[in-house]
Amino acid sequence: MDELYSIGDVARRTGLSVSAIRFYSDAGIITPAGHTGAGYRRYDIRAIASLELVRTLRELGASLDDIRQLLADEITLPDLATARLTLVERQLSRFRAQRAVLRTIVRQHSATEQVSLMHKLVSMSDDDRAQLIEEFWTEVTDGLDIQDFFVDYLRPWRPELPEDPTSEQLEAWIELADMLQDAGFRQAVRQYFHQTFATAAARELEGTPTEEEQQVAILTEAKAAAEAGLPVDSPRAQELAGRWVTWVAARTGDQNIADVQRQLVDADPRPHVARHAALLGRYNSLTATVNGAPQPEAADAPASTWLHAAVNALT
Structure with a gap:
């Protein structure tokens, strides 16, 4: 018994x-x-x-x-655990969203009228977030006198919240979404792009779609090389710099390669890069946080700066 x-x-x-x-x-x-x-x-x-x-x-x-x-x-126990897990994950998602809003309020000393907006931003659906990003880039690049695929090249990678975002990712999205809805920021980015790509000099460099595709290809390779830390005097960098000089010579009709190279060396891109970083640096940093990606390096080696150094190193 x-x-x-x-x-x-x-x-x-x-x-x-x-x-x-x-x-x-x-x-x-x-x-x-x-x-x-x-x-x-x-x-x-x-x-x-x-x-x-x-x-x-x-x-x-x-x-x-x-x-x-x-x-x-x-x-069964698995059925009970599955149902409970679904409920816990749903609650956890809400708690993370609440935590992100509350931490943002504390950090930014937000006003009362901002609370509802922040809660709305953090609760947006995937489609709503994608639409907000698309509307921003459509507005700031609308009317640029360049090919559509070059407009796509200008866009930094898009923020995409994962299914199970951390509080830090949600906080970054709140700040980023608020930034993208700010009319002053949109106007500043639009003005920057139009000043950069709609000038007389830029229009002189316009060519056929094939030529612009070649330009995008070179810039894309230069960006990857810069991010990989490839030395500007390496054989690969020298080959890419040579292609860039040749491409510019063909577009401008200047057959004097040495003269084109000197012009490119004299055209210091650093002021332009600094302005780009000041305007879009925070966007890039927040996007990296939202995507769970490494933070971008300080704006000292983008494609244009790296190419400038590589051309300067050409023998």
Whole structure:
């Protein structure tokens, strides 16, 4: 015959209080194995094991109805765990969003009227976020006198929140989305692009789609080389710089390669790069955080700066 235990012994074995054990017994979750002559409840080892399971499941947030069904073999433990996991993940997502908003309020000393906006930004759907980014880039590049694929080249990589973002990613998205909706920022970026690419000098460099595709290809390779830390005097860099000089010579109609090279060396891109970094540096940094990517290097080696140094190193 199985040994029976008093409610006090069961409490010591399970870590539950006596009142909790009585509650689970009265609720029909656990059935005593017997009673003493005086009416005191007695529990067997199976009841103790069930109470330990009940305690664990309650700590995991399972409801009494779920536990009752599980112990009655009406549902399986994997089914219960799956349902509970779905609920916990949904709650966790909401808590992270709330945390991101609250931390932003504390950090930025936000005004009362900004709270609803921040909550709206952090709760946007994937489609809404994509639409906001697309509208921003459409507006700031609209009317540029360059080919569409070159407009695409101008766009930094797009922010994409993962399915399970961290609080830091959500905070970065709040700041980024707020920035992209700011009319002053949009106007400044649009003005910058139009001043850079709609000047007379830029129009002189316009050519056929094939020629502009070649330009984008060279700039793309230069960007990758700069990010990889390729020395500007390496054979690969020299080959790429030579292609750049040749391309510019062909576009300008200047057959004097040495003269084109000198003009490119004299055209220091650093002021332009500094302005680009001041305007879009924060955008790039926030996008990297949202995407879970490494932070971009300081704006000292983009494609234009690296190409300038590589041309300067040409023999």
